[in-house]
Amino acid sequence: MKTNDRQITDLMQAVDTGLAQLPDFQRSWVWDDGRIKSLIASVIHRFPVGAAMFLEYGNSNIRFKYRPIEGASCAGQNIIPSELILDGQQRLTSLYSALYSSKPVHTRTDKGKEIDRYYYINIEKALDPNADDDEVIISVPETRKVISNFGRNIDLDLSSPDKEYAEKLFPLNQILDFAKVMVWQNGYQAYYNFDATAAQLFLNFSTEVITMVQRYVMPVITLDKGTSKEAVCRVFENVNTGGVSLTVFELVTAVFAMDDFELRKDWETRRENCFNGDILSIVTATDFLTALTLLSSYKRGGTVSCKKKDVLNLSLQDYLTYADALTAGFVEAEKILQEERIFVSRDLPYTTQLIPLAALCTVLQAGNQIKVTNVKNKIKQWYWCGVFGELYGSANETRYANDIVQVLDWVAGSSDLPKTCQESYFNPLRLLSMQSRQSAAYKGVMALILKNHGQDFISGRDMDFTVYKSENVDIHHIFPKDYCEEKQLPRQKWNSIINKTPISYSTNRAIGGVAPSKYLSRIESNGQVDSATLDQYLESHWINHQFCRIDDFDQFILDRAKRLLDAIEAVTGRTITGRDSDDVIMAFGSALA
Secondary structure, three states: OEEEEEEHHHHHHHHHHOOEEEEOOOOOOOOOHHHHHHHHHHHHOOOOOOOEEEEEOOOOOOOOOEEOOOOOOOOOOOOOOOEEEEEOHHHHHHHHHHHOOOOOEEEEOOOOOEEEEEEEEEHHHHOOOOOOHHHHEEEEEOOOEEEEOOOOEEEEEOOOHHHHHHHOEEEHHHOOOHHHHHHHHHHHHHHOOOOHHHHHHHHHHHHHHHHHHHOOEEEEEEEOOOOOHHHHHHHHHHHOOOOOOOOHHHHHHHHHHOOOOOHHHHHHHHHHHHOOOOOHHHOOHHHHHHHHHHHHHHHHOOOOOOOHHHHHOOOHHHHHHHHHHHHHHHHHHHHHHHHOOOOOHHHOOOOOOHHHHHHHHHHHOHHHHHHOHHHHHHHHHHHHHHHHOOOOOOOOHHHHHHHHHHHHHHHOOOOOOOHHHHHOOOOOOHHHHOOOOOOHHHHHHHHHHHHOOOEOOOOOOEOOHHHHHHOOOEEEEOOOHHHHHHOOOOHHHHOOHHHEEEEOHHHHHHHOOOOHHHHHHHHHHOOOOOHHHHHHHHHOOOOOHHHHHOOOHHHHHHHHHHHHHHHHHHHHOOOOOOOOOHHHHHHHOOOOO
């Protein structure tokens, strides 16, 4: 890295000739008219406008597709740049368009309406230290006429050099070109018949404004050719906080574009055709690339890795080889999750765990292994160990790599449990702290209740995918909130997962805020369901109907906590220890063994 100041004239010439261009991951975005005028004013006053950051390009280890800055005269000439602009795109684009290009500046109003403008500087006001910037810098439409009264009145006409001279408004897109400045100055003096006062005014303007603008410098940080793609990504994320965020996907898109492959278009087609379901809609382009890197790394053999640097080094050939199979793997992963009664992305415990799950499904699709019950059961056991061990909440790339190797070895017959299964641990006290659907384990418990064929209290319908969607199934209290608050029951218990279950919206309305004994009697007296059948519906949610019918909150909590722990043990294959610990007894009033 090196830092040096560069004159604005040199920077604009580099942009104009194509020696400085944008990497293709830089998306176009436009500053509004007011912000451009403010930037020009800062240059006029010789205020700093911040540093730019460039990356040396050409014969380097980074190959990005590149493109000229909008409006540059080199467009369409296929010039190989010597530098890529990493930071400062909008400042350089705005300065080039307003101070160098002969074309109108494409910008927008403060309300977002797209407009085209030319910028002028008022010669007299520019020399007045008390003048406001709004008086010094003005913008006019591309017609160079300011009109009012629906076009009937022309308030300002700059459509010819003579009219510019008359208004003493200098066109700013000529200020950095010495030859154009001289031509305009000669025309200006001739217009005023070489009047000494007019000549002196322009001389002062040339000395105090034009020359100073031409000498204006910007600090430029230049990264050398040896900079890695990972470093470029990190640097861009750090410096480009005000612009469009850069993802790994953006960088890989720019790399693949060098081989004329449109990664963004390919992903958008996949997303529209295959990633539009209730679960897969949450998968991002970067998730897909990470999973593909994991898959291709495993297929190559040797060390498996899918860290950011590995994704950035993904080859186009690997992408073309595995993208279709991986897409099918994600679709299969969604089916497995639906089998486990996870129907929508809102209820997905971990988005991150979809990445190794999809990669595993892709590998196991060969020979339809993923359809074999024993194989699928191991995949599901691994999945639930990750959920209830809450192991996918932080940096996961290393776990992804371990999982794909260890789970596939386990499926192939190894007696060694995958590390995720070995490390999975669920503390019985965790049931009390699961108060909202933010946690993975909370969502996992809800899925287990649905998987147990939990039936709606009134309709008795098994809450499968169709019912879940059509009847607005959601999570509600069994001992209602109003009742618990009225009885001053401990919030840690009544608001925990132990006192919640999925039921339909209409059933929740029918329950209201009364004691379980009352709402169960109400359901029966309304002739909606008989007592014995209603008891069966409750039991399908692991709810003890006897304790509910006598409103025994404490015994209900104890009994349901035990049943939930049993269900977690069943899906993870892991014994939950500490069910009779002193802490558990103190919190629940009894052991949960």
